[in-house]
Amino acid sequence: MPQRPSLAVWKFASCDGCQLSLLDCEDEFLALADAVEIANFPEASSAFVEGPYDLSLVEGSITTPHDAERILEVRAQSKYLVTIGACATAGGIQALRNFADVNDFIAAVYASPEYIGTLETSTPISAHVLVDYELHGCPIDKAQLIEVIAAFLAGRKPAIAAHSVCIECKQRGNVCIMVQGTPCLGPVTHAGCGAICPAYRRGCYGCFGPMETPNMPAMAKEWKLLGAQSRDIQNALRTFNAWAEPFRDESAAHDD
Amino acid sequence: MTTKTIKVDYLTRVEGEGALDLHIEDGKVTTANLRIFEPPRFFEAFLRGRSYTELPDIVARICGICPIAYQMGAVQAVEQAFGATVDGQLRTLRRLIYCGEWIESHALHVVMLHAPDFLGYPDAIRMAESHGDAVRKGLALKKVGNALMSLLGGREIHPVNLRPGGFYKVPSREELAPITEELKRARDLAEELVRWVSGFPFPELERDYEFVAMHHDEEYPIAEGRLVSNRGIDIDIVDYENHFEERHVPHSTALHSMVKQRGAYLVGPLARYALNFDRFPQSIQSLAREVGLGPVCRNPFQSIVVRALEVLYACEEALRLIADYEQPDSPAVPLEPRAGTGFGCTEAPRGICWHRYDFEEDGTIRAARIVPPTSQNQPSIEADLAAVATSLVEEGDDIIRDRCEMTIRNYDPCISCSAHFLKLSVHRS
Numbered sequence: 001m002p003q004r005p006s007l008a009v010w011k012f013a014s015c016d017g018c019q020l021s022l023l024d025c026e027d028e029f030l031a032l033a034d035a036v037e038i039a040n041f042p043e044a045s046s047a048f049v050e051g052p053y054d055l056s057l058v059e060g061s062i063t064t065p066h067d068a069e070r071i072l073e074v075r076a077q078s079k080y081l082v083t084i085g086a087c088a089t090a091g092g093i094q095a096l097r098n099f100a101d102v103n104d105f106i107a108a109v110y111a112s113p114e115y116i117g118t119l120e121t122s123t124p125i126s127a128h129v130l131v132d133y134e135l136h137g138c139p140i141d142k143a144q145l146i147e148v149i150a151a152f153l154a155g156r157k158p159a160i161a162a163h164s165v166c167i168e169c170k171q172r173g174n175v176c177i178m179v180q181g182t183p184c185l186g187p188v189t190h191a192g193c194g195a196i197c198p199a200y201r202r203g204c205y206g207c208f209g210p211m212e213t214p215n216m217p218a219m220a221k222e223w224k225l226l227g228a229q230s231r232d233i234q235n236a237l238r239t240f241n242a243w244a245e246p247f248r249d250e251s252a253a254h255d256d
Numbered sequence: 257m258t259t260k261t262i263k264v265d266y267l268t269r270v271e272g273e274g275a276l277d278l279h280i281e282d283g284k285v286t287t288a289n290l291r292i293f294e295p296p297r298f299f300e301a302f303l304r305g306r307s308y309t310e311l312p313d314i315v316a317r318i319c320g321i322c323p324i325a326y327q328m329g330a331v332q333a334v335e336q337a338f339g340a341t342v343d344g345q346l347r348t349l350r351r352l353i354y355c356g357e358w359i360e361s362h363a364l365h366v367v368m369l370h371a372p373d374f375l376g377y378p379d380a381i382r383m384a385e386s387h388g389d390a391v392r393k394g395l396a397l398k399k400v401g402n403a404l405m406s407l408l409g410g411r412e413i414h415p416v417n418l419r420p421g422g423f424y425k426v427p428s429r430e431e432l433a434p435i436t437e438e439l440k441r442a443r444d445l446a447e448e449l450v451r452w453v454s455g456f457p458f459p460e461l462e463r464d465y466e467f468v469a470m471h472h473d474e475e476y477p478i479a480e481g482r483l484v485s486n487r488g489i490d491i492d493i494v495d496y497e498n499h500f501e502e503r504h505v506p507h508s509t510a511l512h513s514m515v516k517q518r519g520a521y522l523v524g525p526l527a528r529y530a531l532n533f534d535r536f537p538q539s540i541q542s543l544a545r546e547v548g549l550g551p552v553c554r555n556p557f558q559s560i561v562v563r564a565l566e567v568l569y570a571c572e573e574a575l576r577l578i579a580d581y582e583q584p585d586s587p588a589v590p591l592e593p594r595a596g597t598g599f600g601c602t603e604a605p606r607g608i609c610w611h612r613y614d615f616e617e618d619g620t621i622r623a624a625r626i627v628p629p630t631s632q633n634q635p636s637i638e639a640d641l642a643a644v645a646t647s648l649v650e651e652g653d654d655i656i657r658d659r660c661e662m663t664i665r666n667y668d669p670c671i672s673c674s675a676h677f678l679k680l681s682v683h684r685s
Contacts, residue, residue: 013295016271016670017320017413023368024360024412026399030391033381044368045379046268046661063295093317094295096302105301118295139320139413196410200417201587202424205313207414235306240317 005054005153008040010074012060012067013094013122017139018085019043019059025142032146035153051077055152058131061087061122063094068119068128075129082148083125086138090209091243093138095122098243124243133158136190138207138240144192161191164211165204168195177203183223185236188214188246209241216250230254268661269369269379271321272671276641276660283649288641290634290664294671300624308334308420308593308619315611315626316414319670321364324357324405325604326626327418328479329611334420337598337615338591345584346422348577353408353415354478354602355574359401359442360412361605362563362570365668366453367394370560373662374456390452393445397567400435400442404574407435422588432578439575446568447543453564454547458557459659463643465554465636466515467527470603476535476569477528479602484531485521493601496610502627513632520635523607524667525562526553540569556640556666563605563668593619604629606668630669637667 009019023029023044032038039049056078062068075081083089091098097105102120125131135148144160151158161167165186169176177198178184184203186195190211197204210216223233237251275291299318306314311330316323328350335342342350367390368380377383384391402412408427409415417423468489470481484490489499500521502511515521533541533551541551544565553562593615600611607629614623644663648656 011273013297015317015320017317017323020271020320020364020413023364024398024402026395026402029395030381030384030388033384038379038381041379042268042273043271044269045381046372047378047382063297067295092297093299093302093314094297097298100302102298105298106296122297138317139411193411197416200410200425202416202419205416235310239310239314 004035004037006039006049007036007149008051008053008056008074008078009043010040010056010058010060011043012058012071012088012125013063014060014085014087014092016043016059018087018137019057021084021140021142021145022057025146028146032149036149052079053077054079055149056081058083058088058125059085061092061094061124062128063119063122065119071125071128080132080152081125081129082133082135082152083131084135084145085140086136086207086209086240087122088125089134089136089244090241091122091124093240093242095243096238097122099238122243135160136208137192141192141194162212163191164214165189165191165193165195165198165208167191168193169198171195172199174198177201178222178226181226183226183228183232183236185219187222188216188219205236205239206247207240209244210246214246216246217253220250220254230256269372269665270669270671271319272669274669274671276664278641278645278656278660280645280649285642285645285649288638288645290637290641292634292671300626303613303621303624306621308613308615308621311613311621312418312420313414313416318626318628320413321361321670322357322604322606322609323414324354324409324418325602325609327415328354328602329600329609329626330613331418331420332479332600332602333598333611333613334591334615334619335598336600337596337613338420338594338619340421340589340591342422342589345582346426346587346589348581349408349423349426350418351479352574352577352581353405353418355570355577356401356404356408356412358478358570358605359567359574360398360405361401361668362567363394363398363401363449365605366449366560366563366567367391367398370665370668371453371456373665374453374458374560393448397442397445397449400438401570403438404435407432419588421591422586424587426584426587428583429581432581436575436578439571439578443568443571443575446564446571450543450547450561450564450568454549454561456560458555459644459662461556461640461643461647462554463556463640465522465526466518466520467530468515468521468523468608468632469527469531470601470608471531472535474535476532476573477603483601483608485515486530487515487518489515493610494599496599496601496627497612500627500632502631511627511631512634513627514635520639521632522636523629523632524605525559525566526556527607528603529553529562529565536565536569537572540565540572543568556663559666559668593617606630606670607632628670630667630671633667633669637664637669640666
């Protein structure tokens with residue numbers, strides 16, 4: 001049997017949900033463990049194999065000086081590096097500090113701020129090292145994760161659509177929620193979830209981040225026609241992908 | 257005087273990152289610090305100024321393993337602050353989705369993360385080479401919990417359907433029907449799981465914990481009740497801050513919780529079980545006795561058996577809730593924002609998760625405070641570690657290290673929730 005490619009999973013600032021997606025592949029997990037050597041996955045295994053690694057999955061954003069060093073080591077040991085989820089790809093919800101003074105944040109949570117070592121910003125992995133592929137989502141979709149791993153094993157490009165959630169609504173047969181008067185980020189949001197929120201009769205809240213070429217001003221205009229205030233638009237764009245450029249720029253345009 | 261250092265770089269099979277420092281001087285354990293230095297993410301800071309409508313989506317991101325625990329405490333707090341009551345079938349659906357979270361979270365921990373400790377494997381993948389049937393059944397059980405979460409919440413990680421006042425969309429009886437058969441199979445798998453894990457070899461350890469859990473008049477506590485302890489606490493969740501305090505210690509980005517003027521306490525399966533054993537159906541009480549557990553269990557290593565019993569309970573409870581379910585007329589009750597303070601508390605798989613929010617007149621969040629279960633358990637984990645290390649002080653470092661890691665895993669610690677990085681180093685002098 002030829003040697004299997006090695007897989008490593010790395011965590012930075014995050015909720016663990018995206019790496020949990022791998023364990024949530026209940027039907028595929030044992031087969032995956034046959035197809036690749038799981039060389040480093042601390043959340044699931046105490047076994048550890050030294051690098052280099054053929055495929056690294058990176059969860060979380062960079063928020064500490066130590067992590068800014070650690071990601072360089074991870075990159076150096078990884079032949080192919082994939083970021084999984086909104087934290088690793090866009091900085092995550094913790095990037096809201098980038099719009100504020102982090103010292104105020106620390107003082108609001110901790111009684112003894114002198115114990116806390118943190119950076120002023122939360123940044124995506126691509127701000128620090130070369131990333132070979134970015135998987136969107138808060139959380140990622142596990143079928144897309146399997147597709148990325150399968151594509152890697154087959155040496156092909158992952159078949160991940162880059163269009164907006166609107167297309168997925170059509171595929172799912174959802175009646176457009178925006179037409180019914182509910183503000184929705186679907187028109188500017190990257191596909192991948194399968195249009196869950198509109199199917200549950202609420203507007204998309206953008207957890208997969210911006211699609212490739214979103215028309216942000218057009219979206220904001222529609223929201224205003226539906227009665228949204230500047231603050232509503234800004235808050236809607238400042239969640240899990242707040243630091244992704246199209247969302248960041250448009251949210252800045254709605255400062256009161 | 258002997259000096260010795262044992263070091264492990266990363267605590268594995270827990271959610272998040274942390275470290276342990278053990279100091280042993282002249283054969284005595286002088287310090288057992290669980291160091292949590294997962295980078296803080298400042299939820300309580302950036303929630304200020306956000307709308308109550310966004311709250312459940314944001315706090316879900318504290319934890320990918322138990323998002324419902326955060327969402328539920330948050331919506332309860334909003335509803336209390338605005339004077340709304342969510343009951344009847346909406347309450348049923350909330351308890352039902354929470355059953356899904358208990359099943360998936362407990363099955364993950366019991367089978368994939370904790371069982372390998374007892375059987376001597378580094379992970380469930382290697383364990384599957386000799387215990388493939390048990391691992392596959394564990395995954396099947398976990399999948400049913402996730403299916404229930406997805407059905408009611410839209411997806412299993414960071415569900416989208418819960419909102420202050422109720423839900424965005426409620427299922428019909430017909431939409432719930434298909435999961436009934438899956439839950440019946442899950443119930444059988446859970447019973448097998450209880451029998452399987454109860455046969456594991458358990459290290460001997462009995463600790464005199466102050467158990468703290470929710471307690472409800474009629475049911476095993478999941479999403480509501482009073483806060484009680486075996487040392488006399490019996491309070492409304494609103495009074496939590498009068499009885500418990502958090503301390504910020506240098507070795508942890510998680511705040512440490514204590515009972516005021518008393519000290520460490522324990523939340524989670526052992527506490528729920530000890531304080532609510534009589535709320536289990538007779539059949540589960542009998543099974544517990546049959547596999548050798550009394551109504552109180554003080555051996556933290558046997559928490560794996562209690563978790564398995566709770567999975568069985570969650571399956572049975574979900575079946576009962578579905579059988580009695582009628583689709584409500586409206587997916588949510590109307591809310592009128594007003595200035596005030598609201599509280600929420602539920603039994604996350606790892607123990608009570610307490611919330612307090614102050615709101616402005618329009619429902620904007622003015623202040624937030626969230627106390628996750630793992631930070632409450634941190635002082636108890638450290639006390640367990642000291643006891644375990646003391647009992648093994650004559651043994652080799654590898655034995656001490658392995659048993660200490662297993663001791664930490666007894667708590668199914670969610671370090672991501674409490675803030676997070678585990679390195680293990682043992683200093684001996």
